[in-house]
Amino acid sequence: MAPLTLAVDTTTKTASGGKMHIAQLETRSKPFASLSTRGEEEKPFDFLRTVFEGVIAGGTAGVVVETALYPIDTIKTRLQAARGGGQIAWKGLYSGLAGNIAGVLPASALFVGVYEPAKQKLLKVFPENLSAFAHLTAGAIGGLAASFVRVPTEVVKTRMQTGQFSSAPNAVRLIVSKEGFKGLYAGYGSFLLRDLPFDAIQFCIYEQLRIGYKVAARRDLNDAENAVIGAFAGNF
Known part of the structure:
Protein backbone atom coordinates (compact mmCIF):
# COMPACT_ATOMS: atom_id res chain seq x y z
CA MET A 1 0.00 0.00 0.00
CA ALA A 2 1.35 3.41 -0.90
CA PRO A 3 2.19 5.74 1.98
CA LEU A 4 -0.75 7.81 3.15
CA THR A 5 -0.26 11.55 2.78
CA LEU A 6 -2.28 14.26 4.43
CA ALA A 7 -1.58 17.76 3.22
CA VAL A 8 -3.10 20.81 4.82
CA ASP A 9 -2.47 24.14 3.12
CA THR A 10 -3.67 27.08 5.13
CA THR A 11 -3.34 30.55 3.69
CA THR A 12 -4.22 34.01 4.81
CA LYS A 13 -4.26 37.32 3.01
CA THR A 14 -1.89 40.07 3.90
CA ALA A 15 -2.81 43.76 3.86
CA SER A 16 -1.48 44.08 0.31
CA GLY A 17 -3.77 41.33 -0.91
CA GLY A 18 -0.98 38.78 -1.32
CA LYS A 19 -1.01 35.28 0.12
CA MET A 20 1.30 34.00 2.85
CA HIS A 21 1.88 30.26 3.23
CA ILE A 22 1.26 29.30 6.88
CA ALA A 23 1.70 25.56 7.20
CA GLN A 24 1.90 22.35 5.30
CA LEU A 25 1.66 19.16 7.33
CA GLU A 26 2.59 15.82 5.95
CA THR A 27 2.38 12.49 7.73
CA ARG A 28 3.44 9.20 6.28
CA SER A 29 2.68 5.73 7.50
CA LYS A 30 5.73 3.86 8.81
CA PRO A 31 6.36 0.14 9.02
CA PHE A 32 6.26 -1.55 12.43
CA ALA A 33 9.25 -0.38 14.47
CA SER A 34 12.12 -2.82 14.63
CA LEU A 35 13.20 -4.06 18.03
CA SER A 36 16.77 -3.39 17.02
CA THR A 37 18.17 -0.02 17.99
CA ARG A 38 20.77 0.07 15.24
CA GLY A 39 18.51 2.06 12.95
CA GLU A 40 17.47 4.55 15.61
CA GLU A 41 19.33 7.68 16.53
CA GLU A 42 21.86 6.53 19.11
CA LYS A 43 22.44 8.47 22.28
CA PRO A 44 26.01 9.69 22.75
CA PHE A 45 28.13 7.29 24.77
CA ASP A 46 28.84 8.75 28.20
CA PHE A 47 31.98 6.91 29.28
CA LEU A 48 32.33 8.42 32.75
CA ARG A 49 28.66 7.90 33.61
CA THR A 50 28.81 4.28 32.43
CA VAL A 51 31.92 3.61 34.51
CA PHE A 52 30.45 5.33 37.58
CA GLU A 53 27.18 3.42 37.42
CA GLY A 54 29.04 0.16 36.84
CA VAL A 55 31.34 0.74 39.80
CA ILE A 56 28.43 1.50 42.15
CA ALA A 57 26.32 -1.44 40.93
CA GLY A 58 29.22 -3.89 40.93
CA GLY A 59 30.50 -2.91 44.35
CA THR A 60 27.06 -3.09 45.94
CA ALA A 61 26.24 -6.45 44.36
CA GLY A 62 29.60 -7.89 45.36
CA VAL A 63 29.19 -6.95 49.02
CA VAL A 64 25.62 -8.29 49.23
CA VAL A 65 26.45 -11.60 47.55
CA GLU A 66 29.65 -12.14 49.53
CA THR A 67 27.92 -11.46 52.85
CA ALA A 68 25.07 -13.84 52.06
CA LEU A 69 27.19 -16.71 50.75
CA TYR A 70 30.34 -16.40 52.87
CA PRO A 71 29.38 -19.12 55.41
CA ILE A 72 28.73 -21.59 52.58
CA ASP A 73 32.07 -20.74 51.00
CA THR A 74 33.80 -21.20 54.36
CA ILE A 75 32.27 -24.67 54.79
CA LYS A 76 33.32 -25.63 51.27
CA THR A 77 36.90 -24.50 51.89
CA ARG A 78 37.12 -26.36 55.20
CA LEU A 79 35.70 -29.53 53.66
CA GLN A 80 38.34 -29.38 50.94
CA ALA A 81 41.07 -28.83 53.53
CA ALA A 82 39.83 -31.77 55.65
CA ARG A 83 39.91 -34.40 52.90
CA GLY A 84 42.91 -36.01 54.54
CA GLY A 85 40.82 -36.98 57.55
CA GLY A 86 41.03 -33.80 59.61
CA GLN A 87 38.17 -32.40 61.65
CA ILE A 88 35.92 -29.68 60.27
CA ALA A 89 35.47 -26.62 62.48
CA TRP A 90 31.89 -25.35 62.38
CA LYS A 91 32.55 -22.22 64.40
CA GLY A 92 33.57 -18.89 62.99
CA LEU A 93 31.88 -19.32 59.62
CA TYR A 94 32.08 -15.56 59.12
CA SER A 95 35.74 -15.43 60.11
CA GLY A 96 37.56 -13.01 57.82
CA LEU A 97 34.43 -11.57 56.24
CA ALA A 98 35.35 -7.94 56.88
CA GLY A 99 38.78 -8.33 55.31
CA ASN A 100 37.31 -10.22 52.39
CA ILE A 101 34.71 -7.52 51.72
CA ALA A 102 37.56 -5.00 51.66
CA GLY A 103 38.80 -6.89 48.60
CA VAL A 104 35.50 -7.99 47.08
CA LEU A 105 34.07 -4.48 46.96
CA PRO A 106 36.81 -2.97 44.75
CA ALA A 107 37.14 -6.17 42.70
CA SER A 108 33.42 -6.28 41.88
CA ALA A 109 33.33 -2.54 41.26
CA LEU A 110 36.32 -2.83 38.95
CA PHE A 111 34.80 -5.76 37.05
CA VAL A 112 31.51 -4.05 36.23
CA GLY A 113 33.17 -0.66 35.82
CA VAL A 114 35.35 -2.15 33.07
CA TYR A 115 32.78 -4.58 31.64
CA GLU A 116 30.04 -2.06 30.88
CA PRO A 117 32.04 0.48 28.83
CA ALA A 118 33.94 -2.35 27.11
CA LYS A 119 30.64 -3.96 26.17
CA GLN A 120 29.24 -0.71 24.78
CA LYS A 121 32.34 -0.13 22.68
CA LEU A 122 32.50 -3.71 21.40
CA LEU A 123 28.82 -3.76 20.44
CA LYS A 124 29.62 -0.97 17.99
CA VAL A 125 32.51 -2.97 16.54
CA PHE A 126 30.84 -6.36 16.12
CA PRO A 127 27.88 -6.84 13.75
CA GLU A 128 24.52 -7.14 15.46
CA ASN A 129 24.30 -10.88 14.76
CA LEU A 130 27.64 -11.36 16.55
CA SER A 131 26.75 -9.48 19.73
CA ALA A 132 27.52 -12.63 21.74
CA PHE A 133 31.21 -12.21 20.88
CA ALA A 134 31.09 -8.66 22.21
CA HIS A 135 29.65 -9.93 25.49
CA LEU A 136 32.19 -12.77 25.69
CA THR A 137 35.10 -10.42 25.10
CA ALA A 138 33.83 -7.78 27.52
CA GLY A 139 33.35 -10.42 30.22
CA ALA A 140 36.92 -11.64 29.80
CA LYS A 157 40.31 -15.44 52.44
CA THR A 158 41.21 -19.10 51.93
CA ARG A 159 43.99 -19.03 54.49
CA MET A 160 41.80 -17.30 57.04
CA GLN A 161 38.95 -19.75 56.51
CA THR A 162 41.32 -22.62 57.28
CA GLY A 163 42.48 -20.92 60.49
CA GLN A 164 46.00 -19.97 59.41
CA PHE A 165 45.57 -16.30 60.30
CA LYS A 182 54.15 -12.78 44.75
CA GLY A 183 52.74 -14.86 47.61
CA LEU A 184 49.54 -12.83 47.36
CA TYR A 185 49.23 -13.95 43.74
CA ALA A 186 49.78 -17.66 44.36
CA VAL A 215 12.38 -9.39 22.18
CA ALA A 216 9.77 -11.98 23.19
CA ALA A 217 8.12 -9.76 25.80
CA ARG A 218 8.39 -6.60 23.66
CA ARG A 219 9.21 -4.52 26.72
CA ASP A 220 12.04 -3.74 29.12
CA LEU A 221 12.77 -6.23 31.88
CA ASN A 222 12.05 -5.42 35.51
CA ASP A 223 14.52 -5.98 38.35
CA ALA A 224 13.06 -9.34 39.38
CA GLU A 225 13.32 -10.69 35.83
CA ASN A 226 16.91 -9.49 35.54
CA ALA A 227 17.72 -11.20 38.85
CA VAL A 228 16.20 -14.52 37.74
CA ILE A 229 18.08 -14.42 34.44
CA GLY A 230 21.30 -13.59 36.29
CA ALA A 231 20.82 -16.52 38.67
CA PHE A 232 20.12 -18.84 35.75
CA ALA A 233 23.21 -17.66 33.86
CA GLY A 234 25.35 -18.17 36.96
CA ASN A 235 24.50 -21.88 37.04
CA PHE A 236 26.36 -22.59 33.82
Whole structure:
Protein backbone atom coordinates (compact mmCIF):
# COMPACT_ATOMS: atom_id res chain seq x y z
CA MET A 1 0.00 0.00 0.00
CA ALA A 2 1.35 3.41 -0.90
CA PRO A 3 2.19 5.74 1.98
CA LEU A 4 -0.75 7.81 3.15
CA THR A 5 -0.26 11.55 2.78
CA LEU A 6 -2.28 14.26 4.43
CA ALA A 7 -1.58 17.76 3.22
CA VAL A 8 -3.10 20.81 4.82
CA ASP A 9 -2.47 24.14 3.12
CA THR A 10 -3.67 27.08 5.13
CA THR A 11 -3.34 30.55 3.69
CA THR A 12 -4.22 34.01 4.81
CA LYS A 13 -4.26 37.32 3.01
CA THR A 14 -1.89 40.07 3.90
CA ALA A 15 -2.81 43.76 3.86
CA SER A 16 -1.48 44.08 0.31
CA GLY A 17 -3.77 41.33 -0.91
CA GLY A 18 -0.98 38.78 -1.32
CA LYS A 19 -1.01 35.28 0.12
CA MET A 20 1.30 34.00 2.85
CA HIS A 21 1.88 30.26 3.23
CA ILE A 22 1.26 29.30 6.88
CA ALA A 23 1.70 25.56 7.20
CA GLN A 24 1.90 22.35 5.30
CA LEU A 25 1.66 19.16 7.33
CA GLU A 26 2.59 15.82 5.95
CA THR A 27 2.38 12.49 7.73
CA ARG A 28 3.44 9.20 6.28
CA SER A 29 2.68 5.73 7.50
CA LYS A 30 5.73 3.86 8.81
CA PRO A 31 6.36 0.14 9.02
CA PHE A 32 6.26 -1.55 12.43
CA ALA A 33 9.25 -0.38 14.47
CA SER A 34 12.12 -2.82 14.63
CA LEU A 35 13.20 -4.06 18.03
CA SER A 36 16.77 -3.39 17.02
CA THR A 37 18.17 -0.02 17.99
CA ARG A 38 20.77 0.07 15.24
CA GLY A 39 18.51 2.06 12.95
CA GLU A 40 17.47 4.55 15.61
CA GLU A 41 19.33 7.68 16.53
CA GLU A 42 21.86 6.53 19.11
CA LYS A 43 22.44 8.47 22.28
CA PRO A 44 26.01 9.69 22.75
CA PHE A 45 28.13 7.29 24.77
CA ASP A 46 28.84 8.75 28.20
CA PHE A 47 31.98 6.91 29.28
CA LEU A 48 32.33 8.42 32.75
CA ARG A 49 28.66 7.90 33.61
CA THR A 50 28.81 4.28 32.43
CA VAL A 51 31.92 3.61 34.51
CA PHE A 52 30.45 5.33 37.58
CA GLU A 53 27.18 3.42 37.42
CA GLY A 54 29.04 0.16 36.84
CA VAL A 55 31.34 0.74 39.80
CA ILE A 56 28.43 1.50 42.15
CA ALA A 57 26.32 -1.44 40.93
CA GLY A 58 29.22 -3.89 40.93
CA GLY A 59 30.50 -2.91 44.35
CA THR A 60 27.06 -3.09 45.94
CA ALA A 61 26.24 -6.45 44.36
CA GLY A 62 29.60 -7.89 45.36
CA VAL A 63 29.19 -6.95 49.02
CA VAL A 64 25.62 -8.29 49.23
CA VAL A 65 26.45 -11.60 47.55
CA GLU A 66 29.65 -12.14 49.53
CA THR A 67 27.92 -11.46 52.85
CA ALA A 68 25.07 -13.84 52.06
CA LEU A 69 27.19 -16.71 50.75
CA TYR A 70 30.34 -16.40 52.87
CA PRO A 71 29.38 -19.12 55.41
CA ILE A 72 28.73 -21.59 52.58
CA ASP A 73 32.07 -20.74 51.00
CA THR A 74 33.80 -21.20 54.36
CA ILE A 75 32.27 -24.67 54.79
CA LYS A 76 33.32 -25.63 51.27
CA THR A 77 36.90 -24.50 51.89
CA ARG A 78 37.12 -26.36 55.20
CA LEU A 79 35.70 -29.53 53.66
CA GLN A 80 38.34 -29.38 50.94
CA ALA A 81 41.07 -28.83 53.53
CA ALA A 82 39.83 -31.77 55.65
CA ARG A 83 39.91 -34.40 52.90
CA GLY A 84 42.91 -36.01 54.54
CA GLY A 85 40.82 -36.98 57.55
CA GLY A 86 41.03 -33.80 59.61
CA GLN A 87 38.17 -32.40 61.65
CA ILE A 88 35.92 -29.68 60.27
CA ALA A 89 35.47 -26.62 62.48
CA TRP A 90 31.89 -25.35 62.38
CA LYS A 91 32.55 -22.22 64.40
CA GLY A 92 33.57 -18.89 62.99
CA LEU A 93 31.88 -19.32 59.62
CA TYR A 94 32.08 -15.56 59.12
CA SER A 95 35.74 -15.43 60.11
CA GLY A 96 37.56 -13.01 57.82
CA LEU A 97 34.43 -11.57 56.24
CA ALA A 98 35.35 -7.94 56.88
CA GLY A 99 38.78 -8.33 55.31
CA ASN A 100 37.31 -10.22 52.39
CA ILE A 101 34.71 -7.52 51.72
CA ALA A 102 37.56 -5.00 51.66
CA GLY A 103 38.80 -6.89 48.60
CA VAL A 104 35.50 -7.99 47.08
CA LEU A 105 34.07 -4.48 46.96
CA PRO A 106 36.81 -2.97 44.75
CA ALA A 107 37.14 -6.17 42.70
CA SER A 108 33.42 -6.28 41.88
CA ALA A 109 33.33 -2.54 41.26
CA LEU A 110 36.32 -2.83 38.95
CA PHE A 111 34.80 -5.76 37.05
CA VAL A 112 31.51 -4.05 36.23
CA GLY A 113 33.17 -0.66 35.82
CA VAL A 114 35.35 -2.15 33.07
CA TYR A 115 32.78 -4.58 31.64
CA GLU A 116 30.04 -2.06 30.88
CA PRO A 117 32.04 0.48 28.83
CA ALA A 118 33.94 -2.35 27.11
CA LYS A 119 30.64 -3.96 26.17
CA GLN A 120 29.24 -0.71 24.78
CA LYS A 121 32.34 -0.13 22.68
CA LEU A 122 32.50 -3.71 21.40
CA LEU A 123 28.82 -3.76 20.44
CA LYS A 124 29.62 -0.97 17.99
CA VAL A 125 32.51 -2.97 16.54
CA PHE A 126 30.84 -6.36 16.12
CA PRO A 127 27.88 -6.84 13.75
CA GLU A 128 24.52 -7.14 15.46
CA ASN A 129 24.30 -10.88 14.76
CA LEU A 130 27.64 -11.36 16.55
CA SER A 131 26.75 -9.48 19.73
CA ALA A 132 27.52 -12.63 21.74
CA PHE A 133 31.21 -12.21 20.88
CA ALA A 134 31.09 -8.66 22.21
CA HIS A 135 29.65 -9.93 25.49
CA LEU A 136 32.19 -12.77 25.69
CA THR A 137 35.10 -10.42 25.10
CA ALA A 138 33.83 -7.78 27.52
CA GLY A 139 33.35 -10.42 30.22
CA ALA A 140 36.92 -11.64 29.80
CA ILE A 141 38.29 -8.08 29.87
CA GLY A 142 36.33 -7.29 33.03
CA GLY A 143 37.52 -10.50 34.66
CA LEU A 144 41.14 -9.78 33.78
CA ALA A 145 40.96 -6.28 35.25
CA ALA A 146 39.32 -7.54 38.45
CA SER A 147 41.80 -10.41 38.84
CA PHE A 148 44.48 -8.05 40.15
CA VAL A 149 42.31 -7.53 43.23
CA ARG A 150 40.43 -10.83 43.25
CA VAL A 151 43.44 -13.13 43.53
CA PRO A 152 45.05 -11.55 46.64
CA THR A 153 41.59 -11.40 48.21
CA GLU A 154 41.02 -15.08 47.47
CA VAL A 155 44.44 -16.07 48.82
CA VAL A 156 43.91 -14.22 52.10
CA LYS A 157 40.31 -15.44 52.44
CA THR A 158 41.21 -19.10 51.93
CA ARG A 159 43.99 -19.03 54.49
CA MET A 160 41.80 -17.30 57.04
CA GLN A 161 38.95 -19.75 56.51
CA THR A 162 41.32 -22.62 57.28
CA GLY A 163 42.48 -20.92 60.49
CA GLN A 164 46.00 -19.97 59.41
CA PHE A 165 45.57 -16.30 60.30
CA SER A 166 43.39 -14.35 62.71
CA SER A 167 42.89 -11.19 60.65
CA ALA A 168 43.26 -9.99 57.08
CA PRO A 169 45.93 -7.35 57.81
CA ASN A 170 47.94 -9.94 59.73
CA ALA A 171 47.57 -12.41 56.87
CA VAL A 172 48.78 -9.90 54.28
CA ARG A 173 51.75 -8.87 56.41
CA LEU A 174 52.92 -12.43 57.12
CA ILE A 175 52.39 -13.66 53.56
CA VAL A 176 54.43 -10.78 52.14
CA SER A 177 57.17 -11.17 54.76
CA LYS A 178 57.54 -14.94 54.20
CA GLU A 179 56.70 -15.38 50.51
CA GLY A 180 57.18 -11.93 49.09
CA PHE A 181 54.59 -9.92 47.22
CA LYS A 182 54.15 -12.78 44.75
CA GLY A 183 52.74 -14.86 47.61
CA LEU A 184 49.54 -12.83 47.36
CA TYR A 185 49.23 -13.95 43.74
CA ALA A 186 49.78 -17.66 44.36
CA GLY A 187 47.82 -19.64 41.78
CA TYR A 188 47.24 -16.60 39.56
CA GLY A 189 47.58 -18.61 36.35
CA SER A 190 45.13 -21.25 37.51
CA PHE A 191 42.73 -18.53 38.59
CA LEU A 192 42.76 -16.99 35.12
CA LEU A 193 42.24 -20.37 33.44
CA ARG A 194 39.21 -20.99 35.64
CA ASP A 195 37.61 -17.58 36.09
CA LEU A 196 38.14 -15.78 32.78
CA PRO A 197 36.17 -18.37 30.76
CA PHE A 198 33.55 -18.44 33.53
CA ASP A 199 33.14 -14.65 33.52
CA ALA A 200 33.00 -14.51 29.73
CA ILE A 201 30.46 -17.33 29.37
CA GLN A 202 28.32 -16.26 32.32
CA PHE A 203 27.90 -12.67 31.15
CA CYS A 204 27.42 -13.73 27.54
CA ILE A 205 24.58 -16.06 28.55
CA TYR A 206 23.11 -13.38 30.80
CA GLU A 207 23.12 -10.71 28.09
CA GLN A 208 21.80 -13.03 25.38
CA LEU A 209 18.98 -14.26 27.62
CA ARG A 210 18.06 -10.66 28.41
CA ILE A 211 17.98 -9.78 24.72
CA GLY A 212 15.87 -12.83 23.86
CA TYR A 213 13.44 -12.22 26.71
CA LYS A 214 13.11 -8.55 25.82
CA VAL A 215 12.38 -9.39 22.18
CA ALA A 216 9.77 -11.98 23.19
CA ALA A 217 8.12 -9.76 25.80
CA ARG A 218 8.39 -6.60 23.66
CA ARG A 219 9.21 -4.52 26.72
CA ASP A 220 12.04 -3.74 29.12
CA LEU A 221 12.77 -6.23 31.88
CA ASN A 222 12.05 -5.42 35.51
CA ASP A 223 14.52 -5.98 38.35
CA ALA A 224 13.06 -9.34 39.38
CA GLU A 225 13.32 -10.69 35.83
CA ASN A 226 16.91 -9.49 35.54
CA ALA A 227 17.72 -11.20 38.85
CA VAL A 228 16.20 -14.52 37.74
CA ILE A 229 18.08 -14.42 34.44
CA GLY A 230 21.30 -13.59 36.29
CA ALA A 231 20.82 -16.52 38.67
CA PHE A 232 20.12 -18.84 35.75
CA ALA A 233 23.21 -17.66 33.86
CA GLY A 234 25.35 -18.17 36.96
CA ASN A 235 24.50 -21.88 37.04
CA PHE A 236 26.36 -22.59 33.82
